[in-house]
Amino acid sequence: EQIIFKETLPSTQPEAHQLAQQGAPAGTIVICEEQTSGRGRMQREWKSQKGKGIWMSVILRPNVPPYEAPQFTLVAAVAIAKAIEEVADIRPEIKWPNDLLIDGLKITGILTELQADPDRVNALIMGIGINVNHETDDFPEDIRDIATSLKLQTGKEIDRAKLIARILLHLENYSNMYVESGFQPIKKEWENYSCTIGQQIKVSTINEVFYGKAVAITNDGVLKVQLPDGETRSVYSADIEI
Template structure:
């Protein structure tokens, strides 16, 4: 295997916010069949040889296979399905999402918690926090989200929309449409949205959305949209308590999927629908939401704190509120709660 001259950095790295780690990884990935010397990497990235060595160690810690030779330099080995900022940005045509800072964490408590910290420190809209695993992943009402290493997508996105707090719940519904349509476009999988934040294959959950909001008086300061998607988790890897209720792309199809490809497609659809939401609110997305949910016309139970309401869902209005008619023909507007089919 030869020693090679990597491509000039200025031809590849047009995004100033790419970190030295991301640029180093990109160099190695662009030259998989040859060695890249530490001297060339140091000169190209404008950092010291010691800094190159430090970042190589960090990449190895993150799971990348990188060989080293005193005389030849470094080369990258065959990789497993790892997520990197450079791989996300490669051929991504979004304007914001995936083009701002991307924090990649090997393990964290919760990507939503880390994204909230980043937002509070002033990180801009479009910033994304991604983890290979979470030890305190959360769903609605503090429920645990099973987040095994290198098997799913655990990502949180910072939004700063100019909307009122009353409009914010529509972001969850909008995100569900974006996730469903991205997966259908890739794999034609029969998915359904379960109000307000779950995505199902059959009667099993494959993804969940956790939206958290920070307000300042009567305006939204920021919104964190957390997406948890089971990608390559095998059925036997799910905890026994949820094996009958959870599934993954792999469990449903028998095929392994590239998490980077899935995530990039989600970001593309997310940006499209977010732009539409900012222009038209939930009303601009309502028809797509209805098309991906079979809830209209069904008899359900809505469980809220201290109350249960039974009846038939007759509509979802322009604001994303469910309209339920009970057996006495009384109409209820359902803003939140757990839906039982």
């Protein structure tokens, strides 16, 4: 295990990809104080203000087939939610698949990328961005009504090192649990944090947009959405709006 800390990086993701390619062991972490071109899912920009948040990429090497990679986003969401709850004493909600919200506002985004052969994962690069000690002014105006920080929500400055340590501990435990026994033992905790199940949602996949009710998460971590005509769809990867 190795922690690579840099003051400024364009993004921790490509740095971690490169290390993984070169054989860096599971548990290797790239972390920085500021990202100048942080990125989110769907090629979106991810604002990463200096010293305010946790901007890191963690290399995992689980022995799973590539189609199981998306489940690690769910696993990481539970690990981070639990760490936030312990350190900041506030309970985030998980919005399927990769967002943590407090009071409906985004506190954390997770970007899971993989390096894989056809039948097995070589490395998962888990990009984790957490808004920790931002004041309102630290957020660009156009995201002030959708984003928040732990400090804004709790009124307290949060110790980032402590939070990172708890995240890494839980991430290791839950991903081992997943590799050994699948999503099922983690499902209950995921459901307890979830704000998605039971809601009417808008689902946007690469191919289509549809509306329905999120009725369940399966033992494999697949979202079940019931359409107005009663048909149920399995959703593996999408953006949703509640």
